[in-house]
Amino acid sequence: xxxxxxxxxxxxxxKSGVPGFDExxxxxxxxxxVNTITGGSGTGKTVFATQFIYQGVLAxxxxxxxxxxxxxxxxxxxxxxxxxxxxWKLEEEKKLVIVDVTDPILRLQKSIDLDPVDFLINFxxxxxxxxxxxxxxxVFIDDLMxxxxxxxxxxxxxxxxxxLFNSLRAAGVTSVITIGTAFGMNQILExxxxxxxxxxxxxxxxxxxxSIYIMKMRGSRIANTIRVLDISDQGLAVTSLSPYP
Ligand SMILES: Nc1ncnc2c1ncn2[C@@H]1O[C@H](COP(=O)(O)OP(=O)(O)O)[C@@H](O)[C@H]1O
Ligand SMILES: [Mg+2]
Numbered sequence: 646x647x648x649x650x651x652x653x654x655x656x657x658x659x660k661s662g663v664p665g666f667d668e669x670x671x672x673x674x675x676x677x678x679v680n681t682i683t684g685g686s687g688t689g690k691t692v693f694a695t696q697f698i699y700q701g702v703l704a705x706x707x708x709x710x711x712x713x714x715x716x717x718x719x720x721x722x723x724x725x726x727x728x729x730x731x732x733w734k735l736e737e738e739k740k741l742v743i744v745d746v747t748d749p750i751l752r753l754q755k756s757i758d759l760d761p762v763d764f765l766i767n768f769x770x771x772x773x774x775x776x777x778x779x780x781x782x783x784v785f786i787d788d789l790m791x792x793x794x795x796x797x798x799x800x801x802x803x804x805x806x807x808x809l810f811n812s813l814r815a816a817g818v819t820s821v822i823t824i825g826t827a828f829g830m831n832q833i834l835e836x837x838x839x840x841x842x843x844x845x846x847x848x849x850x851x852x853x854x855x856s857i858y859i860m861k862m863r864g865s866r867i868a869n870t871i872r873v874l875d876i877s878d879q880g881l882a883v884t885s886l887s888p889y890p
Contacts, residue, residue, distance in 0.1 A: 656864055659783070659819045662700025663693060665883030669859055669868040670840070677817050678839035678863070679810040683824045683831050688844045689855060689874060689881055690823035691720070692727070694785040696880045697821050699730050701783040702740045709781035709818075710743045711772060714791035717745035728880050742779045744771070761795035762805065768792060769809045776816045784813065784820040794828040802830065806837045839863045844874060847888045856888045 651657055656675035660667055667673040674680050682690045698708035710732075712720055720743075721732040735741035746768070776784065789806075796802045813820045822838070824831045835841045840862035847854045855874040859867040873886040 660700070660704070662697050662704075663881050663883060665872070665885070666857075669870075669872070669883065670862050671866045674819050674821075675839060675862070675864055676819050677814055679813050679820045679822060679837070680840040680842070680862075681822050681824050681831075681835055681838040682842050682844065683826060683835065684844035685826050685846070688846060689876055690825070690844065691715075691723075691787055692876060692881050693842075693844070694787065694821040694823050695720070695724055695730070695732075698741065698783055698785050699724075699732075699735075702735050706782035707739075707780065708735070708741045709775065709779060709784045710741065711746060711775070711784065711786045712743065713746045713768075713786065714788040716747045717743040720787070728878060730880075742775070742781065744775050746771075761792070761797075762801055765792055765796065765805045765809075769805070769812060772809065773812050773816070776813075776818060781818060784818045786820065786822045788825050789822050789834060790825045790828055790831065793834065794830060799830070799833055802833050803837065806834050810837050835860070840865070849888060854888045857883055 656678070658667070658671070658673035659676045660673045682693050684690050695710070698710055702708050710720070724730050724732055732741060732743070736743060772786070793802055793806070796805065822834075824834055841860040842857060843860050844855065844857045847856050855876065856871050857874040858871045861867070871887055871889070873884045873888050875882050875884050
């Protein structure tokens, strides 16, 4: 295959690994950007982002998963039980690094005695250091809201998020960050991100239908449409259907 020279003035696209998604965003995520996936509990955020990492590894891009809320062990078990994706194996092969922030050693910092702002500053430094050491191409931070809800002042939350997002961009990694909606503060984080995708569950008749749309993507044309999202044993896929007639 002939390599086409990269235009330094334009973003290069990174394939999401989720069938049907890249078509909605003109080819994939922009390389080196911060991309959020927002949704309620059980909508498929963790599956989406894990698939982004897993498919990236299969395409030869080293991945890093940072888990602030759920332990690395439970995540690996869930994903293997659901889709047969063996994250242990990818770790052994050094194609994937999982940073377990729920680890007892790191959890010491999560003690209530520590100011949440200090904690988040430490968290950003930890992320920075791990990316510097491991040099992944793709990074996934699961449920960032698990940390941020403890910060009382929205302006502080905004500036800490900006610092974190800027250091991810400076490292040149393409990141996917999931955001839960339980605390109603997701917009503060979404403002600072380069792209925002919203997933939810619609009640249509007696059925629950998963749906997805792109709220924004800087530097990209996006499809202004809601699509049905499907989860099966093969993982997650965006279908060509819309949930509403
Ligand atoms: N093989 C599968 N087929 C269909 N649905 C699945 C399969 N594996 C997991 N799921 C569903 O996917 C959802 C996982 O969502 P998850 O990404 O963990 O949500 P959250 O948005 O809370 O991170 C669960 O509700 C689960 O029932
Ligand atoms: Mg989750």
